[in-house]
Amino acid sequence: MIRLVLAYLGENRLTSALNVILLAIPVAMLVLLLQFARQSEERFLAGAEGIDLVVGAKGSPLQLVLSSVYHLDRPTGNIPLAELERLRSNPLVASAIPLALGDQFDGFRIVGTEAALLELYDAHLARGRPYARPFEAVIGAEVARTTGARIGQRFVGSHGLAAGDEGEGHEATPFEVVGILAPTGKPVDRLILTSVESVWDVHGIEHHDEEAGEGGHEDEHAHDEAKEGLHEGEAEITAILLSYRNPSAAVRLPSYINRGTNLQAASPARESTRLILLFEPAIRAVGAFALLLAIAGALAIFISLWSTMRSRQPDLALLRVMGASRGAIFRTVLLEGVMTAGLAALAGIALAHAMLWAASRAWQGVSDAGIVAGRIGAGEGVLFLATLAVGTLAALLPAWGVTRSHLAPILQRN
Amino acid sequence: MNALLQIDEVSHDFGGPALFHNFSMTLPMGGQCLLVGPSGSGKSTLINLICGFLKPRSGEIRIAGEAISQGAEAARDAVRKRHVAVVFQSLRLVSALSVAGNLQLAARLAGRAASQTDIALLLDELGIGEKANARPHQLSQGQAQRAAVARALIARPSLLIADEPTSALDDANAARVADMLLRLASDHGTGLLVATHDVRLRPFFDKAIALEGVPA
Numbered sequence: 001m002i003r004l005v006l007a008y009l010g011e012n013r014l015t016s017a018l019n020v021i022l023l024a025i026p027v028a029m030l031v032l033l034l035q036f037a038r039q040s041e042e043r044f045l046a047g048a049e050g051i052d053l054v055v056g057a058k059g060s061p062l063q064l065v066l067s068s069v070y071h072l073d074r075p076t077g078n079i080p081l082a083e084l085e086r087l088r089s090n091p092l093v094a095s096a097i098p099l100a101l102g103d104q105f106d107g108f109r110i111v112g113t114e115a116a117l118l119e120l121y122d123a124h125l126a127r128g129r130p131y132a133r134p135f136e137a138v139i140g141a142e143v144a145r146t147t148g149a150r151i152g153q154r155f156v157g158s159h160g161l162a163a164g165d166e167g168e169g170h171e172a173t174p175f176e177v178v179g180i181l182a183p184t185g186k187p188v189d190r191l192i193l194t195s196v197e198s199v200w201d202v203h204g205i206e207h208h209d210e211e212a213g214e215g216g217h218e219d220e221h222a223h224d225e226a227k228e229g230l231h232e233g234e235a236e237i238t239a240i241l242l243s244y245r246n247p248s249a250a251v252r253l254p255s256y257i258n259r260g261t262n263l264q265a266a267s268p269a270r271e272s273t274r275l276i277l278l279f280e281p282a283i284r285a286v287g288a289f290a291l292l293l294a295i296a297g298a299l300a301i302f303i304s305l306w307s308t309m310r311s312r313q314p315d316l317a318l319l320r321v322m323g324a325s326r327g328a329i330f331r332t333v334l335l336e337g338v339m340t341a342g343l344a345a346l347a348g349i350a351l352a353h354a355m356l357w358a359a360s361r362a363w364q365g366v367s368d369a370g371i372v373a374g375r376i377g378a379g380e381g382v383l384f385l386a387t388l389a390v391g392t393l394a395a396l397l398p399a400w401g402v403t404r405s406h407l408a409p410i411l412q413r414n
Numbered sequence: 415m416n417a418l419l420q421i422d423e424v425s426h427d428f429g430g431p432a433l434f435h436n437f438s439m440t441l442p443m444g445g446q447c448l449l450v451g452p453s454g455s456g457k458s459t460l461i462n463l464i465c466g467f468l469k470p471r472s473g474e475i476r477i478a479g480e481a482i483s484q485g486a487e488a489a490r491d492a493v494r495k496r497h498v499a500v501v502f503q504s505l506r507l508v509s510a511l512s513v514a515g516n517l518q519l520a521a522r523l524a525g526r527a528a529s530q531t532d533i534a535l536l537l538d539e540l541g542i543g544e545k546a547n548a549r550p551h552q553l554s555q556g557q558a559q560r561a562a563v564a565r566a567l568i569a570r571p572s573l574l575i576a577d578e579p580t581s582a583l584d585d586a587n588a589a590r591v592a593d594m595l596l597r598l599a600s601d602h603g604t605g606l607l608v609a610t611h612d613v614r615l616r617p618f619f620d621k622a623i624a625l626e627g628v629p630a
């Protein structure tokens with residue numbers, strides 16, 4: 001019977017292919033949606049892992065989280081270095097990691113920080129060694145892959161935080177790559193890490209640090225007074241990543257910082273949940289559109305089966321003459337719908353993953369967002385079964401119609 | 415021993431005048447019979463009754479002793495499947511399958527095993543061995559009819575029925591088809607019932623039953 005159904009599908013190749021395509025498109029859309037939603041959510045949650053609170057300048061909490069956890073948005077401003085020590089001495093704080101932003105190389109942010117950031121992201125050196133002296137840097141896997149930078153390579157950072165920023169170069173103070181990190185799938189992959197002091201030095205900020213060999217270096221560039229990042233003046237950092245010492249800190253610390261100080265505290269978990277909620281209506285809308293298309297696809301299968309069945313009636317009558325039961329005829333028609341839908345589901349899933357794959361090659365942003373192809377999960381399984389159900393439903397009425405038809409008149413006519 | 419086909423006082427109509435009234439006939443195992451009558455005399459209707467596609471108003475039809483004129487459709491289907499194969503005038507092969515594919519499907523639906531060799535031999539016997547992989551639309555009328563006969567015989571029926579097998583043929587070809595059917599039926603030990611309005615076939619059969627039809 002399966003061979004007969006295949007033969008029928010093959011006989012109406014064009015219609016069958018059209019039906020498959022019509023149903024495959026919404027399936028592909030739903031798979032894309034599923035993948036985007038799941039992978040970006042996973043990515044978001046992984047990126048914020050271990051960071052209970054972000055402390056920075058007053059402004060939008062979402063912006064603070066985006067800029068200092070995901071390194072996507074611009075910072076809200078700077079805060080005095082002294083705040084770091086004050087927070088570190090707070091008994092509610094388990095750890096505090098400073099971030100000093102301001103420069104970028106080839107669109108990748110140069111982050112002045114401490115070794116603890118690597119532990120936070122569970123990042124390990126694939127090659128080289130940690131940065132030790134000023135103007136030494138460790139680069140993330142994505143940075144190494146994209147720029148082709150190797151150990152020992154020197155590069156000059158420029159002011160601003162994104163590739164499009166037309167900042168001046170800090171030619172006088174080139175960085176040297178001393179280490180390359182293994183991929184982590186977290187934001188650190190896209191960062192260039194160095195010491196906070198190096199970032200200050202680039203910007204000619206006075207600081208009193210025994211390690212700073214080239215301390216007091218003069219910065220001859222006059223930066224425009226961009227709000228973001230560091231510029232000349234007193235020792236400042238951009239943000240602090242905190243982890244709590246105990247659960248009660250989650251209740252007391254944010255409100256203490258937000259009300260009692262000039263700083264802002266934002267929770268990555270809360271902000272990313274808000275962000276995901278922000279996307280939800282859009283995801284719903286696309287999902288509804290895809291469902292509409294799926295209904296159209298099902299309707300196409302229904303209509304073409306219905307009309308094929310009319311022309312195939314003599315054939316099916318002959319099958320009955322040859323000994324096929326009504327049930328068997330019913331199953332052949334049903335199977336035709338189910339197989340069309342099954343093919344469409346497979347084609348749609350394959351199409352979606354091919355598109356993901358192509359998109360992650362073509363647009364940096366897609367792979368930056370952590371979207372990769374080929375991760376087929378339970379969602380695809382459910383979608384596959386749902387598509388089969390749609391095919392079954394579309395075939396049900398034509399199958400029933402054929403099964404009900406009386407043989408004798410058809411045979412009489414022939 | 416049961417007769418191959420036993421029709422007892424069957425009456426049938428389609429709501430109008432009766433097509434048959436208390437019609438009876440018998441065909442012994444392996445018997446051959448011509449059912450002749452003008453167009454509209456009820457030959458095809460009788461075939462539908464014999465096959466169990468229709469139930470008669472009254473009377474009984476038995477094939478090899480099994481009633482096919484009563485009972486549930488599935489039961490009538492089963493009796494037909496065991497004993498009868500039909501070749502229709504234009505309804506011959508499943509269009510989506512090759513000739514060999516049709517034979518294979520027919521054998522499987524009839525619950526008979528048929529190897530590739532069986533199929534090739536039968537097609538050779540009917541002179542269309544080289545058409546095994548052809549699709550129905552690639553066959554000539556004559557070839558398609560032979561393929562349909564092969565499709566019927568592969569199910570190894572005890573009764574082979576042909577409805578109007580010669581209606582569109584010239585004398586020579588009509589004679590050839592009649593000869594072929596009679597020879598194949600006796601070679602395969604199958605009973606044969608041919609329904610036709612074609613009086614040219616009358617001399618080929620020892621036994622003929624005439625249907626008068628309803629006087630207009």
Ligand SMILES: Nc1ncnc2c1ncn2[C@@H]1O[C@H](COP(=O)(O)OP(=O)(O)O)[C@@H](O)[C@H]1O
Binds near residue numbers: 428
């Ligand atoms: N399903 C049906 N409903 C009503 N009338 C029918 C049906 N089938 C056949 N008839 C009528 O019964 C008569 C006999 O038809 P048929 O058995 O096809 O004759 P034949 O095969 O001898 O030409 C015709 O008048 C035909 O119109």
Ligand SMILES: [Mg+2]
Binds near residue numbers: 457458577578
């Ligand atoms: Mg007829």
